[in-house]
Amino acid sequence: MRFKDDEVEYVRNQLKECLAHVSSIIGKPLTEFHFTEIFNRRGQWAQTEDGLNLKIFGFFAELYSIKRWPVMLQTVDDRTFVGHNVSNWAGKIDGLDLTDRYTQSLVLLCMRFQREFPECEEPLTVLVDQGLGKPGAPFGKTLFRKWKGQFRGEYVASTEPLMQLTDFVAYCINRSTILQIKSNRSKTDLYFLKMIEMMNLNTTDLQFHKLPASFDAQDIDELHRLDRVAKGLEPAKDDDEELD
Template sequence: MYFAIDDTYGSSQLAPSRFVTAERRTHVAVAFSAEQVDEIRHQMRSLIAYVNRDLEVKVGEFHFTDIFNRIGPWKDCANSGANIAVFEAFVNIYNINRWPVFVQTVDSRTFADHGIENFSGKLEGFDLSKKSDQSLFLLLIKIRSEFPPAPKKIRVLIDEGPKRKTGTKLGSSIFRDYSDRLEASFASSLEEPLLQIADFVAYSVNRLTNLTYKENRTEFDTEILELLGSIKWNSRDLLPQVGSRKDLAADADEAHARYRSSIGLVRRKKS
């Protein structure tokens, strides 16, 4: 079993919401069976080659923020539609495979919602006073809960960042009873194609949220919102909903309220 992990974060340009906050941090994990990995890597490399050759966009990897905002190598693709073509390709790839997805979001009220007054400390490179470390730590705990020690080896690949470079290992404390059956380390998406899928999933989850709560959507925003809204998620952490174009934010807040009530959380007031 392989897990590819990437992160994303909230936007300050959102319509008022009772539940979705700008300061949130999210980590996602996409699970792959070991038998799939070689084929997925081949497909991702083939897609990069196709984009370079046929769409004439020179890239070594996909960064979906750049693709959406049409910056860097994507700045001239508004007329060609190359950026939409890449989004469509990834939506189709995910919908065919429907890999399991695990999501963990943390904001300033996450722990208070669950009656936890303080969640901090340091453990194996984690600074648990920071939301980015909290969300990754809790996501790894979620993986541990879902996949207890087994004879088959588990490989966890986390997209590198400024503080944690390729090859940096972690998880020996979290997965201490897995012995040598688990290996967790940071990796580069340029070198590890599985992280391209995680980048797409993290971006899609965040972009769907941001566009749902965006007050003035452009035609391009709406096109992307509808495209990403067609993803058939395989995840207990994501709740698909159908909202009206008139007030998606209000519809989304009502869906949050129903879900929170179903699991016993008290409805939060606007901050």
């Protein structure tokens, strides 16, 4: 997600106040929001009152829908390089293992961002979740060596509010993908999908379609097939079995 400099403190203050408020409700000090645990009411959330988890998701969804920060998505799977006639990567850059799918996605995302703003001379700060490096460690010196403006990149703890909001959006997108192929969706599942629709994600990397509540995996597979055809990619042999 991309935040302007004058929006950073707004996000941090909103999330800190929400965290303090929820901590007072459940009677336990919280340091961050774990969305998988919140949604499934596990860990610290196991004994919380019914509906609190959905209220928290609703807060984050409302916060996002007010500002609609730009979102860029980048994934890599076994078909990505084959579909674009690119050989698989090897080696390392900025300490990132280029044979790993997760780091391949991150590197491609960095490359895409710079391609979208090739002449930008604005200062840029890139924050990356601590999963690949210790909080405070530098990131991206080589990847962003051609950035014309001032650049600062670093790994941050998952407690960073900007990362919390980014994780929320990522969780929503991932869960919506799972729900696309789930049979017998519950009322909560449908509520969740409706919430994502109301967020009106600001991204060009997702396509939005109107489908009946009873849609199934075959409907999603057909949309996926048509998307590949529109992009000039040959339909994969396993398009009817998995999502790209």
